[in-house]
Amino acid sequence: MLAIASASLAVLAAMANAQDIKFDSEHNATTIIGSWASGSKNVTTGSGFADPTQMTFTYPAVAGVAYAFSEDYFYELSRYRFVANGSRPDCVTGTLVWAHGKYDLLNNGSIVLTPLGDGYQQVQSACADGTNIIQDYNYTELFQSWRIFMDPTDGPKLHLFEFDGTPVAPLFQTSTTPNMLPTEKLRNSSSSSGTTVLNEKRSFVDSVSEKLLRKRSSNGAVAGAGMGMGAMGLTALVAGAVALVL
Numbered sequence: 001m002l003a004i005a006s007a008s009l010a011v012l013a014a015m016a017n018a019q020d021i022k023f024d025s026e027h028n029a030t031t032i033i034g035s036w037a038s039g040s041k042n043v044t045t046g047s048g049f050a051d052p053t054q055m056t057f058t059y060p061a062v063a064g065v066a067y068a069f070s071e072d073y074f075y076e077l078s079r080y081r082f083v084a085n086g087s088r089p090d091c092v093t094g095t096l097v098w099a100h101g102k103y104d105l106l107n108n109g110s111i112v113l114t115p116l117g118d119g120y121q122q123v124q125s126a127c128a129d130g131t132n133i134i135q136d137y138n139y140t141e142l143f144q145s146w147r148i149f150m151d152p153t154d155g156p157k158l159h160l161f162e163f164d165g166t167p168v169a170p171l172f173q174t175s176t177t178p179n180m181l182p183t184e185k186l187r188n189s190s191s192s193s194g195t196t197v198l199n200e201k202r203s204f205v206d207s208v209s210e211k212l213l214r215k216r217s218s219n220g221a222v223a224g225a226g227m228g229m230g231a232m233g234l235t236a237l238v239a240g241a242v243a244l245v246l
Contacts, residue, residue: 029150032105035179036158036171037066045076046179050098052186055120055134057096065169067160068178069103075113076100076180091127097137100181111143111160118187136189143168 037044043064050057059080066078077099085091099119104112115138125131142163151157156173 028148030148030156030173032069032146032148032158033071034173034177035066035068035175037174038064038169038171040064041066041172041174043078043080044174044179045078046181049078050096050181052098052118052120052181055187057098057122059096065171066174067158067171068180070178070180070183072183073102073104074100074178074180074183075103076178077113077119088127091125093126094124095121097121099137099139100183109145111146113141113143115139116185118185118189120187120189138189 035045040062041064042060042062043049043066044060045066045068048058049060049066063080063082065081068076077097079095079097081095081097083093083095085093097119098121099115101113101115101117101119103114106112117138119137119139120134121137122134123131124133144161144163144165146161147159149157149159151172154172158171158173160168160171162168
């Protein structure tokens, strides 16, 4: 299925009929080379987010996405995302993703990201089953187009559009140089089964909820007597925070 998806992306890229990209001040105020992060910039590329050799993550304070692009056409991706369940507010799912590889800037304005094959993701659920798994993540990605504008407050702002035109969260330049882990294969994914089930007592909900509560406390918020924050309340708080972030 992965091979079919990759082939489909390649076909889409080949069939794209957009005009050749123009590197001008109106659409691309600066080069794409450097490090980019969304929102509060808590999710970053490079060290501090992922350790591929151990297949572990360090949880950022809030959700977000980050990319880095080098002059010699390497890229790195870091992503932390929550997905709320409308019918089950206690079943928020958190996903952390790390991948890197080579990128191509096509003449029609598209970008193709081809992974090296050592990417991975962690998926955790706040449901009763407490799903917490690590699995390989190696998907070729096609961005239909990209634009860089100059934000009057935050400087260069990168807009990426997925293969179907869906916009990625705006990315702000955090560095003009790419912040990356070594641009080589950092683990041998072929020797693993592809999915590892983790047995951890602390979930992503525990981590995020504690941070949100500390923030509320620092802002002077005081819970009313008898109004304790149960598991579902914490999960709802997390879901609300995610909606604001993303």
